[in-house]
Amino acid sequence: xxxxxxxxxxxxxxxxxxxxxxxxxxxxxxxxxxxxxxxxxxxxxxxxxxxxxxxxxxxxxxxxxxxxxxxxxxxxxxxxxxxxxxxxxxxxxxxxxxxxxxxxxxxxxxxxxxxxxxxxxxxxxxxxxxxxxxxxxxxxxxxxxxxxxxxxxxxxxxxxxxxxxxxxxxxxx
Amino acid sequence: xxxxxxxxxxxxxxxxxxxxxxxxxxxxxxxxxxxxxxxxxxxxxxxxxxxxxxxxxxxxxxxxxxxxxxxxxxxxxxxxxxxxxxxxxxxxxxxxxxxxxxxxxxxxxxxxxxxxxxxxxxxxxxxxxxxxxxxxxxxxxxxxxxxxxxxxxxxxxxxxxxxxxxxxxxxxxxxxxxxxxxxxxxxxxxxxxxxxxxxxxxxxxxxxxxxxxxxxxxxxxxxxxxxxxxxxxxxxxxxxxxxxxxxxxxxxxxxxxxxxxxxxxxxxxxxxxxxxxxxxxxxxxxxxxxxxxxxxxxxxxxxxxxxxxxxxxxxxxxxxxxxxxxxxxxxxxxxxxxxxxxxxxxxxxxxxxxxxxxxxxxxxxxxxxxxxxxxxxxxxxxxxxxxxxxx
Numbered sequence: 001x002x003x004x005x006x007x008x009x010x011x012x013x014x015x016x017x018x019x020x021x022x023x024x025x026x027x028x029x030x031x032x033x034x035x036x037x038x039x040x041x042x043x044x045x046x047x048x049x050x051x052x053x054x055x056x057x058x059x060x061x062x063x064x065x066x067x068x069x070x071x072x073x074x075x076x077x078x079x080x081x082x083x084x085x086x087x088x089x090x091x092x093x094x095x096x097x098x099x100x101x102x103x104x105x106x107x108x109x110x111x112x113x114x115x116x117x118x119x120x121x122x123x124x125x126x127x128x129x130x131x132x133x134x135x136x137x138x139x140x141x142x143x144x145x146x147x148x149x150x151x152x153x154x155x156x157x158x159x160x161x162x163x164x165x166x167x168x169x170x171x172x173x
Numbered sequence: 174x175x176x177x178x179x180x181x182x183x184x185x186x187x188x189x190x191x192x193x194x195x196x197x198x199x200x201x202x203x204x205x206x207x208x209x210x211x212x213x214x215x216x217x218x219x220x221x222x223x224x225x226x227x228x229x230x231x232x233x234x235x236x237x238x239x240x241x242x243x244x245x246x247x248x249x250x251x252x253x254x255x256x257x258x259x260x261x262x263x264x265x266x267x268x269x270x271x272x273x274x275x276x277x278x279x280x281x282x283x284x285x286x287x288x289x290x291x292x293x294x295x296x297x298x299x300x301x302x303x304x305x306x307x308x309x310x311x312x313x314x315x316x317x318x319x320x321x322x323x324x325x326x327x328x329x330x331x332x333x334x335x336x337x338x339x340x341x342x343x344x345x346x347x348x349x350x351x352x353x354x355x356x357x358x359x360x361x362x363x364x365x366x367x368x369x370x371x372x373x374x375x376x377x378x379x380x381x382x383x384x385x386x387x388x389x390x391x392x393x394x395x396x397x398x399x400x401x402x403x404x405x406x407x408x409x410x411x412x413x414x415x416x417x418x419x420x421x422x423x424x425x426x427x428x429x430x431x432x433x434x435x436x437x438x439x440x441x442x443x444x445x446x447x448x449x450x451x452x453x454x455x456x457x458x459x460x461x462x463x464x465x466x467x468x469x470x471x472x473x474x475x476x477x478x479x480x481x482x483x484x485x486x487x488x489x490x491x492x493x494x495x496x497x498x499x500x501x502x503x504x505x506x507x508x509x510x511x512x513x514x515x516x517x518x519x520x521x522x523x524x525x526x527x528x529x530x531x532x533x534x535x536x537x538x539x540x541x542x543x544x545x546x547x548x549x550x551x552x553x554x555x556x557x558x559x560x561x562x563x564x
Contacts, residue, residue: 027225027226027229028229030222030225030226030308031226031229031230031233033308034226034230034305034306034307034308034316035229035230035233035234035304035305035306037306037308038303038304038305038306038315041441041442042441063183063186063187064182064183064186064187067183067186067187067190068186068190071190071194075194075218075222076222076225076226077308077309079218079219079221079222079223080219080222080223080226080305080307080308080314080316080350081307081308081309081311081312081314082307082312082313082314082342082350082352082356082358083311083312083358084197084198084201084202084205084215085197085198085201085215085218085219086194086195086197086198086201087198088309089194090191090194090195090198093187093190093191093194094187094191097183097187101183129311132198133311136195136198137198137202139357140357140377140378141311141378142311142377142378142379142380147310
């Protein structure tokens with residue numbers, strides 16, 4: 001069994017997508033995240049920008065790109081809220097970095113791995129969000145971990161459906 | 174050094190991004206603490222985000238509305254004709270009622286202006302549809318499809334017929350962001366209807382509106398109505414806010430309670446809202462016509478009343494408006510045409526008015542009759558005691 005170094009794995013398995021995918025998918029994620037809760041109300045237990053951040057982090061396997069994409073998506077999310085800009089930005093920057101870093105180490109083609117990764121990173125994102133709000137900003141926040149758990153499950157289910165669809169848009173050498 | 178940067182460049186970029194965002198947060202919090210709003214850069218980011226997100230949101234919303242409109246207007250038209258006739262009747266009736274109410278409102282305002290009392294009324298509203306949310310449960314902000322070009326401005330009150338919803342936070346060209354009353358950063362002056370206790374309404378961490386810093390009072394009970402107090406310069410006075418759901422002790426201050434409300438408006442299921450764009454009188458042409466009609470009718474009624482008063486002057490009456498009460502013809506005892514009032518008897522008996530027996534023998538009547546004394550009846554004196562009683 002050959003053991004590949006991290007760099008070697010990156011060289012072999014970096015996924016590339018058309019520019020349109022890079023441009024449209026994150027925007028669509030932010031738009032749907034803002035629009036769907038109006039229809040689904042309390043059943044909107046998902047975070048599409050986070051799912052997209054995880055997807056591109058795992059696929060591209062570049063921590064810098066993952067961090068920047070996560071940061072931009074988080075800042076866009078913050079801009080639509082009444083809260084200071086940067087709360088979601090910090091959380092998703094960290095998620096993007098971790099997704100890309102872990103993506104170098106494990107086989108991300110496996111659906112189970114993707115599912116677990118999305119679930120764990122959703123909880124990491126929520127924990128970071130609450131940390132920033134409570135300890136950096138000193139705001140009171142309702143830390144409902146059951147809701148965050150449901151959200152993590154929702155994100156994992158969406159990832160299970162969305163990742164294979166986006167994989168089809170992959171540029172093959 | 175170069176190898177260090179190359180080796181740890183991923184981590185360094187991450188740290189740089191995190192530090193930049195933390196510094197940005199610190200600057201925003203500092204501005205907020207000094208009472209300033211968003212800075213230019215933050216506002217620009219919000220503008221860009223809104224510019225990118227709002228058009229697709231509007232397109233999605235319009236598509237959904239279009240499909241719904243086609244269904245409702247072309248496929249689902251049962252009983253519409255009957256409903257239309259009923260509604261037309263209702264409109265006619267309401268227009269008449271509205272004319273009367275507008276008259277009252279105008280009169281009330283005139284009186285309040287005389288008393289130098291400033292009261293805000295809702296005179297103009299813009300109907301807007303909710304096209305998007307903030308996307309997170311921690312922020313109770315939503316986007317409406319009306320903006321600066323529709324006359325929307327910052328800090329305008331947003332309501333539904335059920336109750337208040339929030340205030341306009343940010344305005345863009347064709348959209349605006351509304352901060353709901355259950356957001357932690359919101360604030361509104363409210364008053365409890367029964368106890369008249371005033372307070373400030375804010376959203377709590379669970380996304381429920383509550384009146385904070387209220388001195389503990391046994392009179393505050395679940396079910397009490399809460400209205401806007403009108404002192405915040407945003408919401409007009411007297412609009413429904415909600416009802417008291419529960420009273421909880423303030424964890425930070427002894428002797429104070431937080432009154433958690435059940436909002437009157439369905440804050441989680443908003444489709445259409447009204448933005449109050451004017452609280453000054455601005456009657457539409459139709460309303461002005463209704464008022465003119467009402468005033469004409471009122472004038473005709475006044476003319477009729479004047480004629481009847483003229484007729485009354487020409488006819489003899491019991492009350493002369495020019496005389497003081499003690500000299501009224503009704504009280505004039507010198508006039509034989511008017512019967513004098515009987516004075517109270519010193520010794521009431523069975524012949525006294527309201528004390529008369531149902532039937533009496535004729536002999537007694539003859540004996541007690543004034544004719545037997547040979548004197549005319551004197552109503553100014555008390556009636557003599559009946560002889561028959563003594564016998």
